[in-house]
Amino acid sequence: MTVHQNITDETRPAYNYAYLDEQTKRMIRRALLKAVAIPGYQVPFGSREMPLARGWGTGGIQVTAAIIGPDDTLKVIDQGADDTTNAVSIRRFFERTADARTTEATHEATIIQTRHRIPEAPLKAGQIMVYQVPQPEPLRKLEPHETETRKMHAWAEYGLMQVKLYENIARFGEVTTTYDYPVMVNGRYVMAPSPIPKFDNPKMQMSPALQLFGAGREKRIYAVPPHTSVRSLDFDDHPFRIQSWEQPCALCGAADSYLDEVVIDDQGGRMFVCSDSHHCETRRADGHRGAMLADASALHLVEDEAKP
Amino acid sequence: MAPNDTLIAAGFADPVFQSQGAFRALLAALSEPGLACDLGDAIVPPAGLEAATAVALLTLADYETPIWLPAALRDGPAGAWLRFHCGTALVDDPARAAFVMIDGAAPEPRLAAFNAGDDQFPDRSTTVLIQCAGFEGGEAVTLEGPGIAGQRSIAPIGLRPGFWAEVEDNAAVYPLGVDLLLVHGAQVLGLPRSTQIVGTR
Amino acid sequence: MYVAVKGGEAAILATHDLVAEARRGDESVPELGVAQIREQLGLACGRVMNEGSLYDPDLAALALKQAQGDAIEAAFLMRAYRTTLPRFGSSEPLDTARMAIRRRVSATYKDLPGGQVLGPTYDYTHRLFDFSLMDETAPSETQARPAAQPLDASMPRVPDILGAEGLMEEEAPPAGDPRPFDLTREPVTFPAERDVRLQAMARGDEGFLLGLGYSVQRGFGGNHPFVGEIRVGEVAVEYVPEELGFAVDLGDITLTECQMVNQFAGSKEVPPQFTRGYGLSFGHSERKAMSMSLVDRALKCREFGEAATYPAQQDEFVLYHSDNVEAAGFVEHLKLPHYVDFQGELELIRRIRKEREQRLAEQQSEALPEAAE
Numbered sequence: 006m007t008v009h010q011n012i013t014d015e016t017r018p019a020y021n022y023a024y025l026d027e028q029t030k031r032m033i034r035r036a037l038l039k040a041v042a043i044p045g046y047q048v049p050f051g052s053r054e055m056p057l058a059r060g061w062g063t064g065g066i067q068v069t070a071a072i073i074g075p076d077d078t079l080k081v082i083d084q085g086a087d088d089t090t091n092a093v094s095i096r097r098f099f100e101r102t103a104d105a106r107t108t109e110a111t112h113e114a115t116i117i118q119t120r121h122r123i124p125e126a127p128l129k130a131g132q133i134m135v136y137q138v139p140q141p142e143p144l145r146k147l148e149p150h151e152t153e154t155r156k157m158h159a160w161a162e163y164g165l166m167q168v169k170l171y172e173n174i175a176r177f178g179e180v181t182t183t184y185d186y187p188v189m190v191n192g193r194y195v196m197a198p199s200p201i202p203k204f205d206n207p208k209m210q211m212s213p214a215l216q217l218f219g220a221g222r223e224k225r226i227y228a229v230p231p232h233t234s235v236r237s238l239d240f241d242d243h244p245f246r247i248q249s250w251e252q253p254c255a256l257c258g259a260a261d262s263y264l265d266e267v268v269i270d271d272q273g274g275r276m277f278v279c280s281d282s283h284h285c286e287t288r289r290a291d292g293h294r295g296a297m298l299a300d301a302s303a304l305h306l307v308e309d310e311a312k313p
Numbered sequence: 314m315a316p317n318d319t320l321i322a323a324g325f326a327d328p329v330f331q332s333q334g335a336f337r338a339l340l341a342a343l344s345e346p347g348l349a350c351d352l353g354d355a356i357v358p359p360a361g362l363e364a365a366t367a368v369a370l371l372t373l374a375d376y377e378t379p380i381w382l383p384a385a386l387r388d389g390p391a392g393a394w395l396r397f398h399c400g401t402a403l404v405d406d407p408a409r410a411a412f413v414m415i416d417g418a419a420p421e422p423r424l425a426a427f428n429a430g431d432d433q434f435p436d437r438s439t440t441v442l443i444q445c446a447g448f449e450g451g452e453a454v455t456l457e458g459p460g461i462a463g464q465r466s467i468a469p470i471g472l473r474p475g476f477w478a479e480v481e482d483n484a485a486v487y488p489l490g491v492d493l494l495l496v497h498g499a500q501v502l503g504l505p506r507s508t509q510i511v512g513t514r
Numbered sequence: 515m516y517v518a519v520k521g522g523e524a525a526i527l528a529t530h531d532l533v534a535e536a537r538r539g540d541e542s543v544p545e546l547g548v549a550q551i552r553e554q555l556g557l558a559c560g561r562v563m564n565e566g567s568l569y570d571p572d573l574a575a576l577a578l579k580q581a582q583g584d585a586i587e588a589a590f591l592m593r594a595y596r597t598t599l600p601r602f603g604s605s606e607p608l609d610t611a612r613m614a615i616r617r618r619v620s621a622t623y624k625d626l627p628g629g630q631v632l633g634p635t636y637d638y639t640h641r642l643f644d645f646s647l648m649d650e651t652a653p654s655e656t657q658a659r660p661a662a663q664p665l666d667a668s669m670p671r672v673p674d675i676l677g678a679e680g681l682m683e684e685e686a687p688p689a690g691d692p693r694p695f696d697l698t699r700e701p702v703t704f705p706a707e708r709d710v711r712l713q714a715m716a717r718g719d720e721g722f723l724l725g726l727g728y729s730v731q732r733g734f735g736g737n738h739p740f741v742g743e744i745r746v747g748e749v750a751v752e753y754v755p756e757e758l759g760f761a762v763d764l765g766d767i768t769l770t771e772c773q774m775v776n777q778f779a780g781s782k783e784v785p786p787q788f789t790r791g792y793g794l795s796f797g798h799s800e801r802k803a804m805s806m807s808l809v810d811r812a813l814k815c816r817e818f819g820e821a822a823t824y825p826a827q828q829d830e831f832v833l834y835h836s837d838n839v840e841a842a843g844f845v846e847h848l849k850l851p852h853y854v855d856f857q858g859e860l861e862l863i864r865r866i867r868k869e870r871e872q873r874l875a876e877q878q879s880e881a882l883p884e885a886a887e
Binding site: 021022027028030031032034035037038039040041042043044046048049071072073074075076134155156158159160191193194211213215228229230231232234242 | 330374375461
């Protein structure tokens with residue numbers, strides 16, 4: 006990641022706080038206020054070119070850069086974990102450009118920038134979730150033209166989406182969308198929740214936190230204010246349901262968290278562990294022990310905080 | 314011309330951080346309608362603008378966002394101050410403005426005079442700053458909608474008769490509509506178009 | 515066993531060291547100078563300036579050096595730098611009629627005022643390796659002989675010649691000559707106006723535009739193009755500072771301009787005339803400018819009331835997919851971890867298969883007694 010250009014000191018540009026110039030921040034802030042006023046509606050914005058690749062979180066980064074201040078504590082996760090490479094890279098970006106105070110603890114964070122997960126710990130009032138969004142248009146896979154999908158939203162014409170979901174049911178007996186599962190926001194706009202697993206969709210419903218969504222490449226910003234209805238699309242005879250696993254987390258024993266699958270040998274061996282790394286660590290520190298924690302600890306693959 | 318008409322008062326002393334703080338208060342105001350949020354007392358506003366009006370416009374307005382003000386303010390120090398600090402155009406037609414400031418007690422212009430956006434781009438609508446006499450002691454109004462857990466009651470004072478009926482009409486055209494920020498002193502209270510008026514007394 | 519990913523930061527820093535090592539290659543081979551790249555890989559620098567949307571040959575050369583010659587990575591470096599630069603204003607429109615010509619060819623006239631100027635072109639090389647270039651110490655014959663006569667002072671643009679006869683679609687600036695749209699600052703909406711389309715193509719991927727231009731030519735687009743003119747040379751950039759009120763010469767930039775002449779049947783209101791496809795690019799970049807002018811004409815289908823049947827005629831398709839920095843970012847983001855979403859798919863496919871097996875087993879056990887009879 007090239008944040009600072011390697012040019013001579015006399016000409017080295019001084020980057021503004023949080024990288025973006027003030028005019029750009031104002032433009033993004035105006036878009037955010039409109040987004041909050043029209044929950045679930047995608048506001049076009051003048052997305053800037055960023056020193057990170059498109060598709061790697063430039064939308065989320067621009068939103069975070071436009072809102073972050075010295076009083077904030079930032080948490081960055083990717084796949085639920087604080088230590089995945091892209092999360093590390095984005096956290097470093099804000100440490101360097103905004104001198105940001107960062108944390109891995111969900112409850113300490115005032116801003117949580119995320120790719121693909123909502124933390125397991127319940128969000129609180131005053132917290133802001135910033136989602137990185139690759140494709141903000143929930144109808145795009147059904148209709149490639151922006152000119153058409155914009156009309157569908159304008160007229161709340163979502164029949165195509167209902168038909169697609171029902172075709173799934175006819176073929177497989179259930180809706181086969183497992184992530185980026187479309188939601189209806191405030192009874193008006195169908196919205197892409199970003200590629201979070203549908204397991205996380207219920208956490209958006211009436212959340213006390215403010216939820217902001219940034220799609221840099223597609224140049225859209227949208228939002229869900231606190232205490233807003235976010236309903237996963239479903240049918241009376243096929244109600245929405247989330248993923249479940251037959252076994253708890255192998256490290257902390259959690260039976261109600263989203264699990265990642267880890268292939269442990271070439272004999273078909275698998276273990277399932279929490280995708281939310283901070284949640285898992287906190288539970289282990291509280292003395293919760295999963296079936297394979299001792300093995301993993303003995304191999305120094307994880308710290309077993311419960312041990313002396 | 315009196316000397317203090319030609320002097321333009323200062324804007325933010327520290328634009329980066331003062332505008333960031335003010336923006337977060339504005340974001341809170343519109344994401345939790347009816348909740349009074351403090352924009353701080355970082356600046357001395359020009360005559361005719363409440364402190365929060367001045368701070369909000371400094372934070373959000375620039376050459377891309379035309380502003381409409383009542384004629385008396387537009388042609389006075391407030392207009393000069395906004396032109397200087399925001400580099401913004403002050404327009405005659407309220408429907409062309411991205412931001413407007415009105416006196417809550419004045420009979421005109423009506424909320425319907427502003428731009429409510431269009432069905433494909435409802436975001437291209439006016440944000441209306443309404444200066445009122447206070448956030449307590451007025452007609453009690455019960456609000457519902459996004460950003461409100463259950464219901465919230467407010468009682469701002471110094472608003473023209475029929476004001477709440479206008480707000481109801483604005484909410485009725487959702488997702489079109491203007492977004493309102495009631496202003497008093499250093500505080501703002503948001504009433505985005507998504508907020509429903511469920512009762513007044 | 516469980517692969518913990520702690521230490522991501524150290525791993526990231528290590529990749530920076532490794533890429534620096536890979537970039538340098540064998541240290542017994544002398545390091546490339548930025549000036550060498552600028553002077554000896556000028557066409558590559560041109561491409562990086564176009565797709566990086568910034569005219570700066572030195573930075574383009576640096577970008578190519580830093581990116582190990584990867585044009586898209588180099589364009590990305592240029593873009594990420596460009597976005598931080600302050601803007602002083604817009605230059606005056608460039609006058610390509612006053613270009614200091616290095617090359618100028620027309621396919622529509624055998625001869626014309628100013629004549630055909632072949633200039634530096636690979637067109638008539640036989641693509642035979644010049645093995646003498648393997649030996650960089652050997653002196654090479656690089657000095658071109660001066661032309662017998664100087665170039666004509668007047669080099670009118672071919673579409674202007676056709677225009678004087680009323681045969682060429684007239685193109686005038688929009689009413690009031692507003693500042694062109696800036697797609698790096700404002701979100702694009704569709705249908706996109708021509709200023710937006712040309713701007714997007716000017717920074718668009720050469721390969722993508724080449725493919726689209728080719729598709730138009732082969733039949734996926736109803737145009738019959740002729741190269742009215744290609745011209746390459748230097749043009750002065752002028753700027754009017756607010757405080758001076760008159761134009762100041764900022765220097766010359768090298769440009770390639772292509773104007774395609776296309777047939778058009780005309781309509782009730784408009785007599786038959788030729789229509790224009792326009793391409794303009796930084797540096798000597800004919801392939802880019804020609805491709806752009808083919809696609810520009812195809813995208814004008816809406817203005818001429820033609821059906822937009824083919825990809826090159828659809829502004830949304832062309833504009834959304836021509837930006838290689840965006841496209842590369844999104845394609846390459848697929849290598850980021852996706853295991854949360856993939857786990858959702860795994861859970862689903864396993865469950866559907868299990869339910870199917872159970873169903874089949876039940877059907878089989880119901881069918882068995884009858885089979886025994």
